[in-house]
Amino acid sequence: MNPVLATDPATLSPIALFLQADWVVKAVMLGLLAASVWTWAIIVMFRVKVGRIRKASERFEADFWKADDIDAFYKANGQADLPSARVLAAAVAEWRRSTHGSTIDREGTRERLATAMGSAVAKEIDELSDRLNVLATIGSVAPFVGLFGTVWGIMRSFTSIASQQNTSLAVVAPGIAEALFATAIGLFAAIPAVIAYNRFSHAINRIEARLNRFADAFHATLSRQLDAER
Template sequence: METLPLAATAHDMSIWGLFWQAGWIVKFVMIGLLVASVWTWAIVVDKVISFNRMRAALNRFEQTFWSGQSLEELYRSLSDKNTMGMGAIFVAAMREWKKSFEKGARSPIGLQNRIDKAMDLALTREMERLEGRLSFLATVGSAAPFVGLFGTVVGIMTSFQAIAGSSSTNLAVVAPGIAEALLATAIGLVAAIPAVIAYNKLSTDAAKLSSRMEGFSDEFSAILSRQIDEKVVQRAAA
């Protein structure tokens, strides 16, 4: 009969058991961190797919752009499509080019400025598409360990209250509560570490893609500037 108290105080030390034995605050912290971790991985998978799609689109556009096809033909083939990356920048510039000449643009400098602004806006939209939701990864990476630590502190406080209530410092009394508390920190690290690694990698990839698009924007601006000068000369000669 003396073994009954021991059985009554037995604790399930598995991860699932520690979760169910934890207090409601610690449970709330764990659930929040798990949700953040799942959402982090969803963003990572989505961004990897998006970045690969963007790289493929940039490569295809560069091959087509430098193949010798005329700008008018390329514009007609892309104007009705849902373009991305360099294609979106090209279409924005050509659309402004055509609108300006259809309205009889007289100022070469004004036309060049409008084209540059159109390309800058298109580039900004493409970068917003690439960098969207990356801030969530940065937030999880920086905040998750502290959220987990908060759960650990609450759990340890609860354990000390249990020790005071039982008037016992037996390890069997202390260990379950401390294990539950430390589980919150562990889940916080599980959420934070992938988020930090993914944020650093994806931010670097986004910067590289942005650099490629900025380079094309500058180069295409120079091409259009030369064509504007040629048209000004032709008008002057006429």
């Protein structure tokens, strides 16, 4: 790197703006860059995870509704690492507990099945949403952290004016440039986080709706089987 670029106040090089910044603004920039890297890591991992779950769940549910024997299907596929499989497992476990005795409380069994599957759906959605709070936090906080760096840089510029008793633009330009650069990094971290949070929230809502439809349909199947029990 050309050493002149690192110290030339007129350059717009990001490296030069960082190197000539005050240590407080440098800390803000580094924190925002770390938040940006964390954001993109979550975005990539979450996108891959949601895509895998969506495709695998479609296959699982299609195979389930084609199966003639629920018990046989559960033995073969009930341990799959899928939200739909865990909802199925919760329903089967509750069904076995509720129909184990000689007498069956049909209404109570229906309520317990609905509660068990509803709890399983809620647990799956909570686990899927675990990293969304990080995106929401970065999206809402990063602009204000960048603004703090901006305010600090502008204060440093005014301090330079006071100490040098010189109102020339050359005196205040470096501080203002680094201040605005901190704001830009804050937006660079926040905008992808907000967009990803909104998109992934929509994706999770769709997964939740799919799980609820699966749970309702399976509950109806078990309810009909209850009516056939003597």
